[in-house]
Amino acid sequence: MFRVRHTTVSRSIKVLKRCKSTLVIAEHNNEKLTPCTLNTITAATKIGGDISCLVVGSNCSKVAEEVSQIKGVSKVLLADNEAFKGFLPEIVAPFLQATQQQFKFTHILAPATATGKNILPRLAAKLDVSPISEITGVQDDSTFIRTIYAGNAVQTLKSDEPVKIITVRGTSFESAAVGGKASTEKVSVPVENSTSSEFVGQELSKSDRPELTSAKAVVAGGRGMKNGENFKLLYDLADKLNAAVGASRAAVDAGFVANDLQVGQTGKIVAPELYIAVGISGAIQHLAGMKDSKVIVAINKDPEAPIFQVADYGLVEDLFKAVPAMTELISKK
Numbered sequence: 001m002f003r004v005r006h007t008t009v010s011r012s013i014k015v016l017k018r019c020k021s022t023l024v025i026a027e028h029n030n031e032k033l034t035p036c037t038l039n040t041i042t043a044a045t046k047i048g049g050d051i052s053c054l055v056v057g058s059n060c061s062k063v064a065e066e067v068s069q070i071k072g073v074s075k076v077l078l079a080d081n082e083a084f085k086g087f088l089p090e091i092v093a094p095f096l097q098a099t100q101q102q103f104k105f106t107h108i109l110a111p112a113t114a115t116g117k118n119i120l121p122r123l124a125a126k127l128d129v130s131p132i133s134e135i136t137g138v139q140d141d142s143t144f145i146r147t148i149y150a151g152n153a154v155q156t157l158k159s160d161e162p163v164k165i166i167t168v169r170g171t172s173f174e175s176a177a178v179g180g181k182a183s184t185e186k187v188s189v190p191v192e193n194s195t196s197s198e199f200v201g202q203e204l205s206k207s208d209r210p211e212l213t214s215a216k217a218v219v220a221g222g223r224g225m226k227n228g229e230n231f232k233l234l235y236d237l238a239d240k241l242n243a244a245v246g247a248s249r250a251a252v253d254a255g256f257v258a259n260d261l262q263v264g265q266t267g268k269i270v271a272p273e274l275y276i277a278v279g280i281s282g283a284i285q286h287l288a289g290m291k292d293s294k295v296i297v298a299i300n301k302d303p304e305a306p307i308f309q310v311a312d313y314g315l316v317e318d319l320f321k322a323v324p325a326m327t328e329l330i331s332k333k
Ligand SMILES: Cc1cc2nc3c(=O)[nH]c(=O)nc-3n(C[C@H](O)[C@H](O)[C@H](O)COP(=O)(O)OP(=O)(O)OC[C@H]3O[C@@H](n4cnc5c(N)ncnc54)[C@H](O)[C@@H]3O)c2cc1C
Pocket: 221, 222, 223, 224, 225, 247, 248, 249, 250, 251, 262, 263, 264, 265, 266, 267, 268, 278, 279, 280, 281, 282, 283, 284, 285, 286, 289, 299, 300, 301, 302, 305, 317, 318, 319, 320
């Protein structure tokens, strides 16, 4: 879309400026929208202009309906095709490229999750533009804020790419509210199958606990937990608080817990109301994933541990005494 202004003096085109139109790629499991999509839509509203939301998946019309009710979304684009089973980036990225050729968006946004990080850089490469990763703020339609050096410095980045391909850190933006009524349009772009990869199946871990990145409280354990069995202490405490359980990379690398619990630079970014760090020293790479938490509690037997520098409440104590005592106290309430 182009906006053209004429002047009567020269009758020539003085300004030729593209209107802003943003595409948000919805993240979902074909049944339900992942909450980080709502944060990404809020980031899109800060850019301004029209917002369309693309639901790519197989048997995902329910998700399209959910998206159509989100405030700020003016159009839902639905691409429902068996080929999208497993959301293979080798199939989704070329499809997005073809979609972009048709719609000519000025911005394409996705949550900075494993899925978003898998697809968007490929799309950027195909469109021959630099991707802008994990923004935490929007200054204007071409200026974005992001952190660099494991969260040690804040970068203000101005992009002059014709289409801005952006992943969004969900914890930095509020969730978009429900209450909209967008129209839904089926995308008629052809879908090409991949010759290099094929979706065979998936085994998803099931848990009754809240999901780590959207939980209101997180109890995380580090190398100080000593072994995987001792994480039971954290699960007991988490159950009382309706919290998710997280871990440092050292705990994951030592095999105490699965790597989907890792919080930090190379793990998940969380910003819950309450983060309890147990037996975690507070290395910069861990802080990069949790320092935006509203209230941070640290339990560590070393009073010099760096985690105390970011903690709102610190307890210098042996965790094997402190954690069961906390769980017991909460149980009595
Ligand atoms: C490129 C790169 C990326 C990385 N990404 C991540 C990441 O995403 N997430 C991450 O966490 N790390 C990451 N790391 C690793 C990071 O540098 C640290 O090594 C790691 O965070 C340390 O984990 P920890 O705090 O559990 O272990 P440690 O640093 O060994 O700390 C253990 C803590 O437990 C305390 N403790 C021990 N016993 C007890 C007890 N009985 N009671 C109370 N306290 C006790 C100790 O005092 C100590 O402070 C990354 C590193 C690199 C180089």
